[in-house]
Structures are given as C-alpha cells and as structure tokens.
Amino acid sequence: MTLTVITGGRLVDPNRAAPALDVLQSSTEADPAHTLDVLVDDVTGTVVAVGADLAAAHPDARPLDAAGCLVVPALVDLGAHLGQPGFEQAETIETASRAAALGGYGAVVALPDTDPCTDSAAVVAELRALAKAALCEIVPAGALTHGRDGVVLAPLGELSDLGVRLFTDAPRSVQDGGVVRRALEYAAGVADATGAPLVVAQRCRADDLAGRGVMHEGRWSARLGLPGEPALAEELIVTREIALARLTGGRVHLQQLSTAGSVALVRAAKAEGLRVTADVAPAHLVLTDADCAGFDPNLKLDPPLRTPADVAALRAGLADGTIDAVATFHRPCPPDAKELPFDQAPAGSIGLETALAVLLPLASDGGAPDGAGKLPLEALLAALSWQPAAVAGLGDRHGGPIEPGRAANLAVVDPATRWRFEAASSASRATNSCFDGRRLTGRVRHTVVAGEPVVIDGEAQR
Amino acid sequence: MRHLLSTEDLSPADLADLLDLTANFADIQARDIKKVPALRGKTVVMAFFEDSTRTRTSFDLAARRLSADVVTFSAGSSSVKKGESLRDTVETISAMGVDAIVVRHASSGVPRRLTEWTDAAVINAGDGWHQHPTQALLDCYTIQQRFGSLEGRRIAICGDVNHSRVARSDIDAFTKLGAEVVLVGPRTLLPPSLEGWPVKVEPDLDAVLGDLDVVYLLRIQQERLGSALLPSLREYRARYGLTRQRLARLRPDALVMHPGPMNRGVEIDPEAADDDRAVVLDQVAAGVPVRMAVLYRVIGTGQFELDPSEGEAA
Numbered sequence: 001m002t003l004t005v006i007t008g009g010r011l012v013d014p015n016r017a018a019p020a021l022d023v024l025q026s027s028t029e030a031d032p033a034h035t036l037d038v039l040v041d042d043v044t045g046t047v048v049a050v051g052a053d054l055a056a057a058h059p060d061a062r063p064l065d066a067a068g069c070l071v072v073p074a075l076v077d078l079g080a081h082l083g084q085p086g087f088e089q090a091e092t093i094e095t096a097s098r099a100a101a102l103g104g105y106g107a108v109v110a111l112p113d114t115d116p117c118t119d120s121a122a123v124v125a126e127l128r129a130l131a132k133a134a135l136c137e138i139v140p141a142g143a144l145t146h147g148r149d150g151v152v153l154a155p156l157g158e159l160s161d162l163g164v165r166l167f168t169d170a171p172r173s174v175q176d177g178g179v180v181r182r183a184l185e186y187a188a189g190v191a192d193a194t195g196a197p198l199v200v201a202q203r204c205r206a207d208d209l210a211g212r213g214v215m216h217e218g219r220w221s222a223r224l225g226l227p228g229e230p231a232l233a234e235e236l237i238v239t240r241e242i243a244l245a246r247l248t249g250g251r252v253h254l255q256q257l258s259t260a261g262s263v264a265l266v267r268a269a270k271a272e273g274l275r276v277t278a279d280v281a282p283a284h285l286v287l288t289d290a291d292c293a294g295f296d297p298n299l300k301l302d303p304p305l306r307t308p309a310d311v312a313a314l315r316a317g318l319a320d321g322t323i324d325a326v327a328t329f330h331r332p333c334p335p336d337a338k339e340l341p342f343d344q345a346p347a348g349s350i351g352l353e354t355a356l357a358v359l360l361p362l363a364s365d366g367g368a369p370d371g372a373g374k375l376p377l378e379a380l381l382a383a384l385s386w387q388p389a390a391v392a393g394l395g396d397r398h399g400g401p402i403e404p405g406r407a408a409n410l411a412v413v414d415p416a417t418r419w420r421f422e423a424a425s426s427a428s429r430a431t432n433s434c435f436d437g438r439r440l441t442g443r444v445r446h447t448v449v450a451g452e453p454v455v456i457d458g459e460a461q462r
Numbered sequence: 463m464r465h466l467l468s469t470e471d472l473s474p475a476d477l478a479d480l481l482d483l484t485a486n487f488a489d490i491q492a493r494d495i496k497k498v499p500a501l502r503g504k505t506v507v508m509a510f511f512e513d514s515t516r517t518r519t520s521f522d523l524a525a526r527r528l529s530a531d532v533v534t535f536s537a538g539s540s541s542v543k544k545g546e547s548l549r550d551t552v553e554t555i556s557a558m559g560v561d562a563i564v565v566r567h568a569s570s571g572v573p574r575r576l577t578e579w580t581d582a583a584v585i586n587a588g589d590g591w592h593q594h595p596t597q598a599l600l601d602c603y604t605i606q607q608r609f610g611s612l613e614g615r616r617i618a619i620c621g622d623v624n625h626s627r628v629a630r631s632d633i634d635a636f637t638k639l640g641a642e643v644v645l646v647g648p649r650t651l652l653p654p655s656l657e658g659w660p661v662k663v664e665p666d667l668d669a670v671l672g673d674l675d676v677v678y679l680l681r682i683q684q685e686r687l688g689s690a691l692l693p694s695l696r697e698y699r700a701r702y703g704l705t706r707q708r709l710a711r712l713r714p715d716a717l718v719m720h721p722g723p724m725n726r727g728v729e730i731d732p733e734a735a736d737d738d739r740a741v742v743l744d745q746v747a748a749g750v751p752v753r754m755a756v757l758y759r760v761i762g763t764g765q766f767e768l769d770p771s772e773g774e775a776a
Contacts, residue, residue, distance in 0.1 A: 217654045217655075219657040221654065221655075222653035222657075222659075224570055224571065225570040225592030225593070225630060226591070294571075336550075339548055340547070341569030341571060341572050341575070341590075342571045343570065
C-alpha cells in the first residue's frame with residue numbers, strides 16, 4: 001500500500017464552496033483555517049482521510065504540496081478524440097491520456113469516430129485493453145448508429161450491457177430526425193429494462209444549411225472571403241432535438257453549443273423541465289471568429305468560432321447552469337494537416353492540457369476584459385468536473401465530494417502560476433492547438449487518479 | 463512595403479504612391495526600349511497554384527522589364543499534385559534563394575500563410591474570394607487616367623460580389639481614394655454580412671445606372687446555378703446584365719469596366735464590351751506598369767531612381 005498526502009490545499013467540491021479566486025491568487029501564504037490535508041491510497045484507489053496535519057500523522061505517506069492551491073475532484077471530459085484505433089499517426093490513448101492528466105482530468109469520454117468506430121462490443125473491448133496504458137480513466141462512448149451512418153441504430157442494448165452510457169455519432173450530426181427520435185425511444189426502453197441511464201448525445205449541425213462553410217458566417221467570413229456556416233445550422237438541430245426530447249420523454253445531451261440562440265433554446269427547454277443537458281468547448285468561451293483573420297487553420301474549429309455576443313451568451317449559460325459541462329472535443333490532427341489552406345484543412349484543436357488554464361481566468365476579474373460577465377469559480381469547476389461526471393454516469397467515482405471512502409480522483413490546481421503553452425511540447429502527439437503560444441494563468445500541479453499521483457509538480461509520472 | 467497581401471493593408475498614401483510610381487513605369491512602357499535595370503540580380507518566382515494566363519503573363523512581363531530573373535512554377539507541373547504540403551513547397555522554393563514570390567491560389571489566405579514560411583516578399587496575385595490587390599491598383603489607375611482622380615466618383619460594382627476577390631480589393635481601394643461604391647446584384651451573390659463595409663447596396667441596376675461614373679461588371683460563373691444562387695444566366699442578364707438598352711442609358715463619359723475574362727451575353731452584351739466607354743483593354747494594359755510598381759516597392763533597393771534618361775541608358 002502506498003499512501004500519498006496532499007497537504008495545505010483549499011478543498012472545493014460539490015459540498016464545499018469555492019473561495020474568491022482573486023483572494024486565493026493574491027494570498028502568498030496558505031490560510032490554515034481553510035486548508036485541509038487529503039490522504040489517499042493507491043491500492044484501494046480511495047480517499048483514506050481528510051483533515052488537518054495528516055502529513056505529520058502519516059510520515060510514511062508521500063507528501064504533495066498543495067499550499068496556495070485548489071484541491072478539486074479531477075476533471076471529467078465528455079468528449080475527446082483519442083486517435084485509437086485507427087488514427088495513431090495523430091494520437092494514441094496513452095499520449096492523449098498523458099495530456100489529459102496534465103490538464104487535471106481523471107476521466108475522458110472517448111468519442112466513437114475511430115476506425116473501426118465504436119459500434120460493436122469488439123471495439124469497446126479493444127478500447128478497454130488500450131486504456132490499460134492510460135494515465136486516467138478512458139470511458140468509451142458508443143456510436144449512435146451503425147458505422148456512424150446516421151441510418152441504422154447501433155446495438156445500444158449490447159453496448160449498454162458493457163457499461164457504455166453515452167451514445168453519439170460526433171463529430172457527425174445525425175441528420176435524420178426520425179432516426180434521432182427512434183434512438184431516443186429505443187435508448188429509453190433499454191434504460192427502463194436495465195436501470196442503466198443512457199444518454200443520446202448529438203452534435204448539432206444541419207449539414208444542408210452548413211453547406212461548405214469553413215467558419216462562422218458573418219462579418220469576418222464576408223471580409224476574409226471564406227464560405228460561412230450560419231448559426232442557424234446549429235440552432236435548427238438544437239430546436240429539433242429539444243422537440244424530440246419533449247415528444248419522447250428521452251434524455252438528450254447537446255454537444256458543443258456555440259451560439260447565443262442555442263443557449264436561449266436550452267435555457268427554455270430546462271425551464272420546461274425537459275431532460276436536456278448541454279456542453280461547450282473551452283475555445284468557444286474565449287475565442288471569436290475574428291481570431292480567424294490570420295487564416296491559421298488551428299483556429300478552424302467545428303463548430304466554428306462565433307461572435308463576441310455568442311461568447312458572452314455561452315459564458316452566461318455556463319454561469320446560470322444552462323450549459324452543464326465543458327467538453328474539450330480534443331481533436332488531434334496528423335502532422336501536416338493544418339499546413340493546408342484554411343478552407344482545406346481539417347477542423348479541430350487539441351485541448352485536454354489547456355482547458356482549465358484557459359478558463360480559470362474567466363473566474364477572476366481579469367478574465368472578462370470584453371465586458372462579458374465574470375464566471376463564478378464554482379460554476380466553472382462544476383462544469384469541468386461533477387456535472388459532466390453526472391452526465392456520463394460516472395458519479396460513483398468521479399466528481400464526488402472529497403471524503404473518506406470516496407474514489408481518489410483529484411486535481412491540485414495552482415491558480416496563480418503563469419505559463420506559456422507551447423503546442424510543440426504538448427504531451428499530446430498532435431500539435432494543432434488553437435491556444436498555441438498563449439500565455440495562461442493557472443496550472444495543474446498534481447493529478448491523482450485512483451489514488452495514484454500520475455502528475456506531480458506538473459510532470460507526468462509515466 | 464514588405465509584402466502586398468491585401469488592399470486593406472494599404473493606406474490612401476500607399477495607394478497614391480503606387481499609382482504615381484505606376485505612371486512613371488507607364489511612361490517607360492511607351493518607349494522603344496521598355497526594360498530598366500531596377501531589379502537586376504533579383505529573382506521572382508511565379509507560384510501559380512491556380513491557372514491564370516492573364517495575371518501570370520502580366521506579372522512575368524513586369525518582372526522581366528525590371529530586369530529580374532523570373533522562374534515560373536505552376537501547380538500542374540509541380541509536386542503539389544503529388545501531395546506535398548503547401549509549406550514544404552514554399553520552403554523548398556525559398557531555400558533556393560528568391561527575393562519575391564508572386565502567389566495565386568484558389569484558397570483565401572494562402573499568401574498570408576506563406577509569409578510565415580518564407581523570408582521572401584510575398585505578392586498576392588489573387589487568393590480565393592479574398593483579395594486581388596494588383597487588380598484593384600490597375601483598376602484605380604485606369605479610372606484615374608480617365609477622370610484625373612477617384613475622389614467623389616460614383617462606382618457600381620455589379621454581380622457576384624461574394625465570390626469575388628476583385629470586388630473585395632476594389633471596394634477597399636476605391637473608397638480609400640474617395641470614391642462612392644454601390645454594390646448591385648441579387649442578394650444571393652452579395653456577402654452574407656456587409657457590416658463595416660463602406661458601401662451602399664442597390665438591388666436594381668436600373669435605379670443607379672444613369673448616375674454612374676463607372677459600372678464595374680463582375681464575371682458570372684456557371685457553377686453558381688448549381689447552388690441555388692441564381693435561377694438562370696438568362697434571368698441574370700435580364701436583371702443585371704449590361705445590355706444594349708442599358709448601355710444607352712449610361713452617361714456618355716461613364717466607364718464600363720470588367721476584370722476579364724468576359725462572358726459576352728451574360729453580364730455584358732457584345733455591344734457594351736465593344737463600346738467606346740468600355741476600358742477593359744486599358745485595364746489590361748495598366749496591369750504591367752502597376753505590377754512593376756508593386757515589385758519595385760516590395761523588393762527594389764531604393765537606389766534606382768526613375769530618371770527619365772535612365773530608360774534609354776539601360
């Protein structure tokens with residue numbers, strides 16, 4: 001048995017309120033009245049004790065300094081492209097999981113657009129085997145339709161029996177509303193029969209209206225001479241899926257919202273009591289279509305970067321709980337892919353290593369120079385950890401309160417560290433980051449997964 | 463001037479300077495011996511990833527008349543078709559020691575990207591729907607030749623503005639030089655947003671025709687029909703084509719301009735194309751001195767003075 005003790009940190013979890021980040025950043029000394037030590041065990045994978053001066057009581061335990069840091073449940077990503085099987089030239093589960101651990105993640109949902117895609121028990125088994133090399137938990141998501149063809153349902157029941165809870169064809173959006181309706185009904189039936197809560201998740205994009213758009217349709221696409229994808233392409237499917245949730249009583253998760261209109265639609269759906277949840281990517285909370293002006297394909301995302309008004313609405317949606325989760329949709333590209341012209345390059349950005357650091361400044365006064373409201377730290381941490389854990393059905397071991405007997409999946413975050421992210425030195429095999437070269441404030445110091453310190457002082461341990 | 467990527471990057475003073483320099487080079491073009499040694503020892507690469515006989519020939523002549531060495535690289539005969547990345551191609555070209563790369567590409571933004579991968583000066587010879595700055599300069603020069611200045615002139619740009627790099631560059635340049643620009647065309651062919659554009663929009667060509675100093679017609683491409691942007695070329699001609707009837711309503715001193723190649727019988731009737739007011743060939747003729755001016759400003763050493771006697775001396 002190897003014990004580790006996290007010392008002198010400020011605990012924040014679903015049961016412990018967050019301090020004001022500005023106060024925490026400016027205080028040079030840890031305030032002993034608000035800090036606790038956390039003792040974890042890597043054999044049982046659980047928290048053994050939470051209290052004062054646990055380091056002194058357990059001299060045999062490996063100490064991890066958390067002075068001046070937040071100690072939070074490890075983050076949970078509702079969707080990342082991990083490259084395996086099929087796209088190993090871009091990423092592997094091992095490299096992606098290292099980036100994830102460095103970013104404070106304890107669990108990452110593996111999106112099903114692999115080759116072959118995750119529409120069979122065999123691929124789920126392969127993912128589980130590959131995940132043994134991972135530094136954090138890898139949670140397979142199932143394809144919603146066979147071969148992600150948008151026509152024939154994937155074996156939701158069989159995959160559910162293997163523990164798969166979230167089904168999506170992402171990054172594709174199922175175009176046929178009839179198929180989505182049947183998927184919701186069928187998944188609800190499986191859930192009723194087995195007691196397993198299944199979630200139908202959908203990337204919202206009407207392909208016909210999106211056309212050949214390569215960025216947000218608006219003043220910048222007009223100026224740059226690039227075909228645009230209108231906000232309506234997203235909002236139309238958001239509207240449809242909310243209506244289908246109403247019709248079927250099914251459980252829908254809307255992925256990667258990017259427009260103010262989508263936020264308003266989801267807010268109204270939740271007020272109505274529909275079983276709808278939603279996520280947003282970090283980039284859509286901080287970048288806009290104006291950032292595409294240099295024609296750098298690393299800024300080409302799917303959905304595309306939108307306007308400052310959309311960014312403000314997404315932040316407000318995160319703050320008031322309309323948006324449940326931040327999901328990276330970490331999308332590694334092969335080496336030369338982003339050296340193509342903007343309109344020809346594939347969309348997407350890596351994001352596991354930077355998500356928290358990119359968003360943490362939004363929770364302090366310095367984070368909203370553009371007039372958008374400040375994001376409460378609690379809302380941000382909830383959206384990065386316990387709320388996505390609940391959506392993915394991982395609440396038994398992720399995102400829970402930091403208490404003895406609970407799974408020891410923890411991230412220790414130093415909110416004051418200033419650093420510069422260089423994609424070339426990312427742990428991810430890919431370098432296509434929309435935040436390459438960006439100066440960031442706040443960094444994960446330690447990550448503990450199932451009681452094992454996989455990141456210590458910002459260094460991956462394996 | 464380090465590169466020429468977009469007319470957005472040019473101030474009114476930059477435009478005026480380039481047009482003055484163009485006038486000087488145009489004078490040299492009127493001489494018996496048209497070549498000057500301004501860029502002797504410099505190497506210019508024509509990197510045409512998209513076919514363009516007109517623009518390439520014009521740049522080629524401009525570079526040669528400045529005594530630069532010219533290498534032509536076109537996608538059809540290059541390794542680009544073998545899957546080499548754009549970056550590899552450009553790094554390979556610039557490793558050979560070139561001073562300027564004149565680039566034409568079907569994708570918007572490629573010239574801008576190139577500047578990140580090469581030390582050579584980059585001149586945009588047309589990128590996607592984005593910009594075609596030397597076309598705008600030669601258009602300005604042509605208008606200035608006729609009217610003395612663009613100040614206060616009323617110019618209609620008519621047709622497929624959204625898919626036109628010429629329109630984007632012209633709008634910037636014309637308005638910076640004091641002209642008033644009105645965009646005319648079906649809503650489907652105008653940009654999805656005109657926020658921040660210093661233009662007016664007029665859906666009816668006949669409503670503005672009689673007041674124009676310049677009617678600038680853009681080429682209509684057959685492929686626009688396939689994406690539900692237009693019902694037919696016939697309907698386009700009826701509503702937006704410069705027909706013989708419309709030509710009769712144009713002021714006698716107005717100019718008819720077109721970036722070429724023209725679709726006679728679609729956006730312009732043969733009578734209009736051959737009318738005295740059509741200055742399409744003047745535009746083409748202005749292309750060489752404009753591109754000489756641009757090449758000279760971008761890679762000229764500044765030691766060469768445009769002494770009237772020097773042309774003959776060379």
